[in-house]
Structure formats: C-alpha cells, structure tokens
C-alpha cells in the first residue's frame with residue numbers, strides 16, 4: 001500500500017507579509033435578487049424586527065464579524081437614484097431597475113440600511129452612481145451622508161430623523177464600468193476622467209473619505225489589464241484603492257482544474273499590482289496604491305443560471321448551493337487574499353445573503369449557512385494580526401491549463417497581542433490524505449491549542465434547508481508540539497485551522 005504523501009512547511013515569526021487590515025473581512029449587499037428583499041428584509045417573517053429586518057439573518061451576519069459592507073451595488077448602482085431611497089417610505093417611488101430587470105420598491109433605502117449595518121456591527125462602504133449619473137449626484141449623496149450643518153442635503157437627512165452624519169469613510173467611484181453589461185459602460189479614459197473629477201469634488205467636500213476607483217472586473221475582458229493602467233493614469237492621485245473583482249467557477253466541469261483556480265487569483269492580483277506600480281513609477285510618485293477586492297466568491301457548482309421572472313420584486317437571481325469543492329476553492333481564495341494582504345486592504349464576499357450567498361433563506365422562511373460560511377467565519381475570527389507566509393514544499397499536480405498546483409495552500413496569522421499563532425490550510429486533493437510536518441521558527445515555545453476541520457468525502461455535497469448540517473466544522477486532532485515542531489494530517493478536500501498558544505499561557 002502506498003504511504004501517505006508528505007509536505008514540509010516552515011513559518012518564521014520574522015517573515016511578515018503585513019498587518020492584516022480588518023476590512024479584508026468585508027461583505028457585499030446589493031439590491032439584487034433576494035439579497036435585500038426576502039433576504040435581510042422580510043417584514044412578514046416571524047423573526048423580523050419592527051423595521052422589517054430578519055433577526056435570524058442579522059444574527060448570522062453579526063457572527064461573521066463583517067468589518068465593512070459594500071452597498072447598494074454592484075450593477076444596481078449604475079442606475080440608482082439615491083434620492084428615491086430616502087424620506088418617508090410611503091412616498092418612495094417604485095422604479096424599474098435596469099441592471100437586473102427587477103422592480104425596486106425602495107422600501108429599504110439608505111437610512112434603513114445604514115441602521116441595519118450598524119446593528120450587525122459593520123461599517124458601510126458606499127458606492128456612487130457613475131453610470132446614469134455623475135459628479136453632481138455623487139457630491140449630493142456624500143453631502144447627505146457625511147455633512148453636518150445647514151446645507152440642504154444635510155438638513156434633509158436631519159429631517160429624515162438622522163441628525164448625526166453617517167461619516168461613511170469608504171466610497172466606490174461606480175461599479176465595473178469596464179463591463180459591457182454595465183449601464184453606461186465606457187472606456188478606461190472616459191471613466192478615469194469622470195472618476196477623477198467626481199473624486200476631486202468628493203474629497204473637497206469631505207477630505208477624510210477614502211476612494212475606490214474601478215479596476216478590471218474580469219480578466220476575461222479584452223480591456224484587462226490596460227484598463228487598470230489607464231484608470232490609474234487619471235486617478236492615481238485622487239484614489240486610495242483600485243477595485244478587483246473575481247468569481248471562480250467550474251464551468252469547464254474539470255474538478256482538478258477548478259480546485260486549483262485560486263492560482264489564477266494569485267496571478268490576477270500580481271498583475272493588477274504591477275499595473276498600479278507601473279503608473280506609480282511613471283508618475284514618480286511615492287504613494288502606494290492598495291487594492292480593494294470588493295467582490296469575490298465562488299459561483300455555486302449547483303447554479304445552472306437564472307430563470308426568474310423579470311420586473312418582479314426580489315426575484316431569485318444567482319442562487320445555488322455551495323458544495324464541498326466550492327468551499328475548498330473559497331478557502332483557497334481566502335488564503336490568497338491573506339497572502340496578498342500587503343496590497344489588499346479591503347475585500348468583500350459577494351454576496352452575504354442569497355445571491356451566491358454565504359447565508360441562504362427560502363420561501364418557507366428558513367435560513368441556513370452554506371459550506372463557505374465556515375472558512376470565512378474562522379478567518380474573520382482568528383485571522384486578525386500579522387499575516388505570515390507558510391513556506392511549503394508539498395506534492396503537486398499539473399492542471400489542464402498547465403498550472404502546477406500544490407496539494408496544500410496555507411497561510412498563517414500571528415496575533416502579536418495574545419501570542420497565538422493560527423494556521424489556515426486547504427488540502428485540494430480529491431483523494432489523498434496528507435501529512436504536513438511544520439516547523440515554527442522564531443516563536444517562544446508554542447503548544448497545540450485548537451484544531452478545526454471542515455470536510456466532506458463527497459465533493460458535490462452541500463448544505464440545504466432540510467439538511468443544514470451536512471458540511472459543518474468539527475474539532476480536529478490537536479497536534480503535539482515538540483521544540484516548535486509538529487506533524488499534522490489533512491483529510492482530502494478539507495479546510496483546516498490549527499491554533500497554537502504560548503506554552504506559558506496567552507499574553508493577553
């Protein structure tokens with residue numbers, strides 16, 4: 001019988017990628033499909049609060065400790081009239097949302113969402129419409145949200161019952177303006193100019209805000225990566241971040257290649273960083289551009305396309321169940337984000353509820369957690385501190401796209417307050433259990449503290465309303481640490497978390 005395949009890994013306390021920005025654990029809620037209507041908001045539901053928001057859904061979002069939530073879109077924002085979404089609900093118009101061919105009642109608007117976000121413990125990352133609208137409306141929206149005093153939009157917010165400005169810190173200058181699907185899709189130069197001017201005015205109004213310019217929304221677009229360099233030419237000085245979006249899927253129906261797709265994400269990030277740094281050099285600038293990975297996820301393997309009726313409220317769009325394999329790809333994307341945390345400051349899972357949702361609800365009023373909920377929960381809970389690379393020598397395979405994929409992807413996070421080291425790793429092998437021998441260099445003596453595994457032998461298994469616990473975390477084997485060396489095992493298709501604490505007890 002062939003022996004277990006082995007990997008060797010080293011983590012060194014002194015080799016730090018970066019201190020992780022907590023906004024890397026962000027989410028996204030769009031007025032799309034059943035994310036808002038039938039997702040976070042469902043006034044007739046028994047779990048709903050007096051404002052119509054579901055407590056059970058909010059509880060699951062809170063548990064994820066989502067630092068920041070991007071809102072209100074997405075493609076939706078490119079046709080959004082923010083004025084429709086404020087003031088007495090009875091006066092709000094129902095609009096035809098041209099992004100998703102849905103009816104938007106504006107029952108949930110800016111003020112309701114801001115209140116909900118604060119209840120679930122998240123900051124709002126607001127997006128302005130640079131599709132059908134422009135500089136003036138962007139400035140008015142910012143004035144409504146962030147200005148105190150006597151100006152008309154500040155007073156309007158006051159009249160709507162909110163005296164204190166929201167002081168939203170993060171603002172997206174439009175959404176995916178490079179995409180032919182986008183309302184008012186445009187060229188990089190036209191967008192760059194508009195974003196620069198909108199950004200200039202916005203920062204004049206509120207110099208404390210940070211701005212995200214639209215980067216390439218897909219590496220399959222012919223404009224990638226020139227788009228990024230051109231937008232940066234215009235916006236390098238005004239923007240603080242360039243956005244990146246990525247949804248990985250198994251449309252080729254090639255499981256091994258799919259499980260390795262986070263390697264494409266690694267390359268994507270490297271090339272966008274290169275485009276930013278190219279412009280930095282051209283401009284002789286000392287400023288470093290950071291990335292806002294403000295849409296990322298895996299497309300559920302069970303999703304077969306949309307067939308919802310157009311021009312309805314909250315049609316089911318982009319709904320599917322995330323399988324074990326999807327969870328592995330999701331976990332490796334999360335690891336990729338942390339490996340690049342020196343350049344990625346913000347990241348938002350798209351989306352939090354129902355639309356490729358981390359959390360799902362159904363028409364019977366049930367709610368459950370998808371498989372991908374758990375890697376995010378663990379990373380958000382234990383992944384705060386310093387990101388440290390895991391130097392890995394692992395067996396690998398070559399995909400049909402000629403990428404060499406190591407069977408293990410890993411990263412670690414050192415909490416320098418408590419002295420606890422957490423290692424996150426996936427085993428992307430469909431069949432092989434792996435042994436990993438790990439050496440921890442430069443740390444005080446550590447001992448095993450906790451081990452968590454999320455795994456299922458069936459790559460196509462998934463959680464559903466009547467079987468919500470098909471894929472759930474369980475306690476794993478806590479490795480014995482001897483002289484800061486240890487050996488541990490990774491089951492096939494598994495997400496793993498190991499935590500090590502100082503032998504003398506936590507520092508804090």
Ligand code: AHR
Pocket residue numbers: 030032073074075076175176295350351355
């Ligand atoms: O998250 C769904 C959609 O995907 C967003 O609206 C858009 O920005 C992206 O194309």
